[in-house]
Amino acid sequence: MVDLNAPIGSTTGMIDRYGRRIDYLRISVTDRCDLRCRYCMAEDMVFLPKNQILTLEEIGVIADRFIARGVRRIRLSGGEPLVRRDFSELARRIGRHIGGGLDELTLTTNGTQLARHAADLHDAGMRRINVSLDSLRPDVFARITRRDRLADVLEGIAAACAEGIAIKINMVAMRGVNDGEVLDMLRWCDAQGHDLTLIETMPLGAISDDRQDQYIPLHEALAPVRAEYALLPIDHRTGGPARYFAVEGMRVRLGLITPMSENFCSGCNRMRLTCQGRIYMCLGHEDHVDLMTAFRAGGADAVDSRLDEALGAKPLRHDFAIGRGLPPATTRHMNVTGG
Ligand code: SAM
Ligand code: SF4
Numbered sequence: 001m002v003d004l005n006a007p008i009g010s011t012t013g014m015i016d017r018y019g020r021r022i023d024y025l026r027i028s029v030t031d032r033c034d035l036r037c038r039y040c041m042a043e044d045m046v047f048l049p050k051n052q053i054l055t056l057e058e059i060g061v062i063a064d065r066f067i068a069r070g071v072r073r074i075r076l077s078g079g080e081p082l083v084r085r086d087f088s089e090l091a092r093r094i095g096r097h098i099g100g101g102l103d104e105l106t107l108t109t110n111g112t113q114l115a116r117h118a119a120d121l122h123d124a125g126m127r128r129i130n131v132s133l134d135s136l137r138p139d140v141f142a143r144i145t146r147r148d149r150l151a152d153v154l155e156g157i158a159a160a161c162a163e164g165i166a167i168k169i170n171m172v173a174m175r176g177v178n179d180g181e182v183l184d185m186l187r188w189c190d191a192q193g194h195d196l197t198l199i200e201t202m203p204l205g206a207i208s209d210d211r212q213d214q215y216i217p218l219h220e221a222l223a224p225v226r227a228e229y230a231l232l233p234i235d236h237r238t239g240g241p242a243r244y245f246a247v248e249g250m251r252v253r254l255g256l257i258t259p260m261s262e263n264f265c266s267g268c269n270r271m272r273l274t275c276q277g278r279i280y281m282c283l284g285h286e287d288h289v290d291l292m293t294a295f296r297a298g299g300a301d302a303v304d305s306r307l308d309e310a311l312g313a314k315p316l317r318h319d320f321a322i323g324r325g326l327p328p329a330t331t332r333h334m335n336v337t338g339g
Pocket of ligand 2: 033034035040041079110
């Protein structure tokens with residue numbers, strides 16, 4: 001039974017009002033990106049001015065405090081984290097905590113700049129990363145991302161593998177765009193030794209396409225896979241929201257992230273630090289705590305009280321809905337919050 005009046009945080013780590021241990025932090029290190037994925041942003045996306053963004057030094061100090069409060073895993077994301085200058089320095093700085101409070105440092109990247117960063121990521125202690133790849137067909141990739149960069153992404157993946165970094169491919173399923181490619185992607189991942197996670201598109205921020213047209217529930221996108229292979233639930237966990245399955249006759253692990261068709265909030269262990277220095281306790285809510293202002297006024301000591309405030313405000317669940325004419329769940333895009 002959870003005592004709702006008990007002090008939050010302290011030596012037991014961070015436990016929210018619903019008894020969930022919050023030990024996973026995602027940090028969006030920049031909102032900028034060199035792709036323009038259709039489900040994420042519009043072609044003419046306006047990025048934040050630099051003075052409204054946390055410096056890498058600030059992110060480093062704040063990450064130290066979060067780790068001291070019980071965060072055991074950190075995922076660096078964005079926007080595209082690898083477009084931020086001196087990203088490797090931040091990764092090295094946070095990576096120093098691995099084995100001394102931090103269990104794992106990981107990354108979500110679109111892979112376009114991965115080839116030149118792979119060695120630095122390994123040096124920083126990263127042993128597995130997520131690479132977003134929605135199609136293996138150059139024309140479909142270019143249609144989704146609005147950029148002709150598939151070859152760079154494949155080169156980046158190969159470079160990371162050569163460094164001994166395990167790869168999980170993230171694929172957002174889009175109706176009529178790449179939903180027919182799920183089986184091909186699964187077979188490719190299996191052959192390459194990668195895991196694969198399929199994601200349902202979420203209504204975050206305004207985009208130029210209609211999300212109702214984009215959205216396909218994963219059980220539908222998976223029909224061609226199930227027609228050929230049995231999917232067996234497995235216990236594998238990576239700290240994120242995916243449920244994992246073994247695919248009969250393959251070594252690939254298949255993860256499913258189904259925020260729309262099957263809510264997974266009861267097991268949520270996450271909070272997010274945006275590039276603007278805001279703490280969001282839920283991807284699907286606008287409620288947040290402004291950490292940047294507090295930090296710039298009061299330094300690292302100010303982080304703790306803001307963290308407690310954020311923890312006390314973590315909602316039970318998101319309320320995503322996609323339908324024609326419905327507004328997005330948040331005005332904020334995924335690139336600001338960090339996927
Ligand atoms: N730029 C990096 C990348 O694409 O991997 C990291 C940031 S991106 C926002 C993180 C993840 O969020 C990616 O796997 C992307 O496909 C996913 N994503 C972005 N917008 C989304 C949306 N509206 N619904 C579902 N997934 C989304
Ligand atoms: Fe950029 Fe990632 Fe958003 Fe695609 S999903 S536009 S790569 S931030």
